[in-house]
Structures are given as C-alpha cells and as structure tokens.
Amino acid sequence: MAVASAPARRDATASAVYVLGSLSLGAFVVVLGSGAILAAEGPAWWHRSDAGRFVNGVHLWSTELFFLFMAIHLWAKFFMSAWRGRGKATWVTGAIGFLVAIPAAFTGYLTQQNFDAQWIGLEAKDGLNATGAGAVWNSLDFGQMLAWHILLLPLALALLIWVHLRLVRRRGLAPPMREPPE
Secondary structure, three states, rough: OOOOOOOOOOOOOOOHHHHHHHHHHHHHHHHHHHHHHEEEEEEEHHHHHHHHHHHHHHHHHHHHHHHHHHHHHHHHOOOOOOOOOHHHHHHHHHHHHHHHHHHHHHHHHOOOHHHHHHHHHHHHHHHHHOOOOOHOOOOOOOOHHHHHHHHHHHHHHHHHHHHHHHHHHOOOOOOOOOOOOO
C-alpha cells in the first residue's frame, strides 16, 4: 500500500523570473562601469578611438539588456501578483526604478554629441515644453543633460535599486499564488 505524501511545495525562487532581477542588476553594474570610463575619457575619445567605440558599444548594449531584463522582470512579477501583501512596496520601488531608468536612457541619447542627439533634442524640446517639464529640462543644453545622465539619474536609480533589494531581503520573496483546490 502506497503512503500518500503531502503535495510538494514549490519554492518561490524556482522561477526564472527571479533570475531576471539578478541579470538586471548585473547589466546595471556594467552600465555604471562602462559609463564611468566614458565619462572619464570624454566624447573625443569615444568618437575617435577604437577602444572608445568599443566601450561606447558595451555601454549601449548593457543598457539595452538592462531594459530588456528589467521590463520582463517587472511585467512577469506584476502578472505573478508580486505586488500583493508585503510585496507591495518592493514591487512599487521596482516600478519607480523602471520609470527613472527611462529618462536616464533618454538623456544618454542626448549626450552622444552627434546628429542623432541634436535631432532627438530638438524633437523632445517641444514635447517637454508642452508638458511643462521644459522649465526644468532643457533637452538642447548638453551640460544639463550630461549632469542628469552621469550623476543625478544614476544616483537616483542606484538608490531605488538598493531600497528594492533591501525590501526583498527584509520582506522576502512573494510566494506563488495558491493553486485552486481540486
């Protein structure tokens, strides 16, 4: 006679969605490292040097991966209902982090010092002015966009990521939804 065992409880971290948060963090570290090198060497270096173009490419593609991993992680956790109960503040800090990352990427495009940056800045100026944000953000001011891109927004994003990780450590992971009884 077989002994009926209790149903195996699925571990909350058995999902690949949790790995996407770690991949996002890893990509963010590469973004910060490559960005620090680009900031230290300056635009003449990243436009005219093979090494500069390589580091610029690493910065671009790590940013692309950061957004990819973060967006999938954010939406997967939303559809897994990770925002319920004690996970509400954790999910909200992650969502706000995503919203802060968008202008960080936008200001990065504005600091390229090429025709693309000029075109994006001109087109963005009208949109920013229409929303009233043009009083604070002048998308045609290279110095202001550079300060937002390499100092203010990365600091805000790093702080939000730190708070998000602290909440994950303190409150734990959101458990999977209970399966309906049969």
